[in-house]
Amino acid sequence: MFNQLALSERLLKALDTLGFTEPTPVQQKSIPPALSGKDLLVCARTGSGKTAAFVLPILHRLHESPKPNSQARALIMVPTRELARQVMKACQQLGQFTFIKAGMIIGGEGFKEQRAMLRKNPEILVATPGRLVEHLEAESLHLDDIEALVLDEADRMLEMGFSEDLEKICSACASERQTLLYSATLKRRGLDTIIGLALDNPESLILDTPRKQNDDIIQQMILADDNDHKTALISHLLENDPFDKALIFTNTRTMADQLCGQLRGKGLPVGVLHGEMNQQERTHVMQLFRDGHFKVLVATDLAARGLDVKGIDLVINYDMPRNGDDYIHRIGRTGRADTAGVAISLICAYDWNLKAGIERYINTGLRKRHIEGLIANYKGPKKVKSSGKAVGSKKKKASATKKRPEAKGGARSAANKDAKKGPKAAAKPAPQGRKSVAKGTAKSNPWGEEAGFEPPKRRK
Structure with a gap:
């Protein structure tokens, strides 16, 4: 008491x-x-x-x-x-x-x-x-x-x-x-x-470490193919899942505006909040959201800290946050004061490693969820490391590190022969369909000195 x-x-x-x-x-x-x-x-x-x-x-x-x-x-x-x-x-x-x-x-x-x-x-x-x-x-x-x-x-x-x-x-x-x-x-x-x-x-x-999760928040993930698929998933969630107020996070202001416009085009009452808005606009949007004039707010991480609105029971990560702390603060907008909430993250191929890093940080796995009719073709990486991140394909570095021998009669030898013959031979035009200039005299005079053009002087 x-x-x-x-x-x-x-x-x-x-x-x-x-x-x-x-x-x-x-x-x-x-x-x-x-x-x-x-x-x-x-x-x-x-x-x-x-x-x-x-x-x-x-x-x-x-x-x-x-x-x-x-x-x-x-x-x-x-x-x-x-x-x-x-x-x-x-x-x-x-x-x-x-x-x-x-x-x-x-x-x-x-x-x-x-x-x-x-x-x-x-x-x-x-x-x-x-x-x-x-x-x-x-x-x-x-x-x-x-x-x-x-x-x-x-x-x-x-x-x-x-x-x-x-x-x-x-x-x-x-x-x-x-x-x-x-x-x-x-x-x-x-x-x-x-x-x-x-x-x-x-x-x-x-009292609480960042990794200690709120037991009242159900954390889910839904696989997606691309941004259009993510938008379709969000539309379905907003139209079919029960919620009082929803908060959708993007990583950029441009995406927040774009997603807000797309959802409004589908007839959903949605507001947007990000750092490019002036204070009067931000205050007005927050007041409309609190008063229930619209139930959905698309926001950047500007809203992840300090935004305390009663009734937020659904948080959607359109973009995965860049680190575990930001994820914790995002989902912390729901499940406040011992109330229940749901946090859903939409995962494309480029989100997977961020998702894996966050799961490792919070020591909690996100529950997979499927929506009939909107199941992604992307099923996750074929192979994963012990950290849960995708195994990347190893690029062959032989071509970058090993010097290839010049074939006889190649472009370089031809250029050298032309250079020995004199300026007339060196000035011959390169074959059509290839933009690169052959090495030799032609490359040493790329500004056409023989035509009267001076090469630009380097700044000291």
């Missing part, structure tokens, strides 16, 4: 209003040490309730010790705008019976408007790294009063190239502070540097 976690009565009232009674494991284990002021390094699977796990201790701390003359006292860093909006909403809902104000600093919104908001000194800031650094450089924001710093999905921020920005932000915050780092995986390159810079003797809570 939440009332056993020594939280403020106002926070318990908000939790009761929102219908939250039992804390999740990550909340149960991380809230008490966070309330005591310890630095935390927490690894927990996506959809486990991490947001409330760090928002509640921050709200409790600020409520119990008000400092009206301070600037921002808590900073929550997140990788994407969508996640920032969700964290901002959590701050508002969980703090609805307190007088604690939160502000949001993200890209795609007016810089001047954000600067005006900062002058009101909100106690909590939710931000993405790039835009926050812009405010730091413009001196419209100072982090000297930060008492609590949260790095949510720090591995994702590093993956997106925010390593230097995170270092600047950590250095700009007050040295005497509490830092909480929450992530679904702790193996991203560069994460050790951030941990060493931001955290002081942290308590580690490894």
